[in-house]
Amino acid sequence: MLVRLQNDLPQATLDSILLVCKELGYSSRLLNESRTLLELEGLGVPEHRSKLEDLTGVRAVLEASEARELHQKRPGKEATRVRARGASFGDGHLSLIAGPCAVEDPERLIDIAKRVEAAGATLLRGGAYKPRTSPYSFQGSGERGLESLRAAREATGLGIVTEVLDPRDVELVGDACDMFQIGARNMTNTPLLHEVGRTDKPVLLKRGFAATVREFVLAAEFILSEGNENIVLCERGIRSFDNTTRNILDVGAVAHLKRATHLPVIVDPSHAAGRGDLVRDLARAGLAAGADGLIVEVHPAPDEAHSDGAQAISAEEFSRIVDDARILAGLDGRRLILPNTPPATLPVESLS
Ligand code: PEP
Ligand code: MN
Numbered sequence: 633m634l635v636r637l638q639n640d641l642p643q644a645t646l647d648s649i650l651l652v653c654k655e656l657g658y659s660s661r662l663l664n665e666s667r668t669l670l671e672l673e674g675l676g677v678p679e680h681r682s683k684l685e686d687l688t689g690v691r692a693v694l695e696a697s698e699a700r701e702l703h704q705k706r707p708g709k710e711a712t713r714v715r716a717r718g719a720s721f722g723d724g725h726l727s728l729i730a731g732p733c734a735v736e737d738p739e740r741l742i743d744i745a746k747r748v749e750a751a752g753a754t755l756l757r758g759g760a761y762k763p764r765t766s767p768y769s770f771q772g773s774g775e776r777g778l779e780s781l782r783a784a785r786e787a788t789g790l791g792i793v794t795e796v797l798d799p800r801d802v803e804l805v806g807d808a809c810d811m812f813q814i815g816a817r818n819m820t821n822t823p824l825l826h827e828v829g830r831t832d833k834p835v836l837l838k839r840g841f842a843a844t845v846r847e848f849v850l851a852a853e854f855i856l857s858e859g860n861e862n863i864v865l866c867e868r869g870i871r872s873f874d875n876t877t878r879n880i881l882d883v884g885a886v887a888h889l890k891r892a893t894h895l896p897v898i899v900d901p902s903h904a905a906g907r908g909d910l911v912r913d914l915a916r917a918g919l920a921a922g923a924d925g926l927i928v929e930v931h932p933a934p935d936e937a938h939s940d941g942a943q944a945i946s947a948e949e950f951s952r953i954v955d956d957a958r959i960l961a962g963l964d965g966r967r968l969i970l971p972n973t974p975p976a977t978l979p980v981e982s983l984s
Pocket of ligand 1: 759
């Protein structure tokens with residue numbers, strides 16, 4: 633049996649749970665550092681299950697055969713809807729994230745923020761800490777970048793999505809953003825996954841470029857197992873033998889994940905394409921496969937961008953994507969959330 637325990641149990645409560653397990657004839661083993669998962673080995677008598685479920689500090693008791701992983705779709709339960717400031721992902725709601733790859737100078741960031749908000753984004757993206765393939769590439773502007781993001785949030789109604797690379801920075805970055813981004817290069821950084829899992833802030837988790845779908849959902853499982861359910865999965869393309877596009881957008885994975893998990897799934901057509909001219913087409917493909925939103929790199933002067941200029945698109949091209957998204961969402965009864973949508977007008981009905 634698997635026992636899910638509440639977070640931050642006092643030692644005395646945990647000890648008394650362990651004692652009851654022992655008295656019932658089970659040997660027990662805590663499976664994680666945060667002490668929320670307890671594995672029991674023994675007879676598995678059905679009556680023991682309800683006895684254990686009644687104990688203070690126990691959230692649920694599962695038979696090994698029915699121990700569902702936390703990301704899995706729950707029969708009869710609605711899909712998870714993740715909200716971050718004005719954005720809403722999942723359960724029939726789509727939202728769009730847009731902005732530069734990296735935070736550059738503050739005025740330019742505010743200018744981009746205003747343009748993408750006018751076009752229809754509800755969240756501004758921009759990395760203050762950049763995970764680069766080479767140590768000699770621009771590594772981001774760090775705390776100054778976080779300040780610029782705060783200023784852009786003040787200047788617009790947009791929420792902020794920005795990447796956190798290091799578990800020690802979770803508090804610092806969390807103070808400046810409405811949604812953490814965990815990038816492809818950090819999908820398997822388990823200390824980081826644990827740390828964001830201990831917050832209740834939404835997390836945009838990107839698929840590693842060589843990660844299987846199974847590894848991707850297990851990365852989400854690390855966050856979920858700490859108690860944070862506010863996860864948006866992001867397919868951003870995987871590596872292949874072909875370099876016509878930077879990566880291969882795995883639309884099959886998007887369609888699969890929409891069926892297999894209750895978590896929202898969005899698509900990043902920018903890192904998948906690596907070329908601005910293909911971003912809109914891949915965005916459409918992702919939405920047609922069922923994505924609950926997009927994250928798109930937008931820059932007014934791609935040649936001057938500190939990183940990923942080749943895949944940046946203009947705000948005008950982004951606004952065409954917004955129009956596509958509105959239409960594609962409507963095709964299957966979903967709704968694109970636009971800036972300044974009053975909460976009362978948001979649809980409550982969900983897709984079956
Ligand atoms: C990014 O969003 O700028 C980024 C670095 O993306 P990824 O982690 O998907 O490469
Ligand atoms: Mn980028």
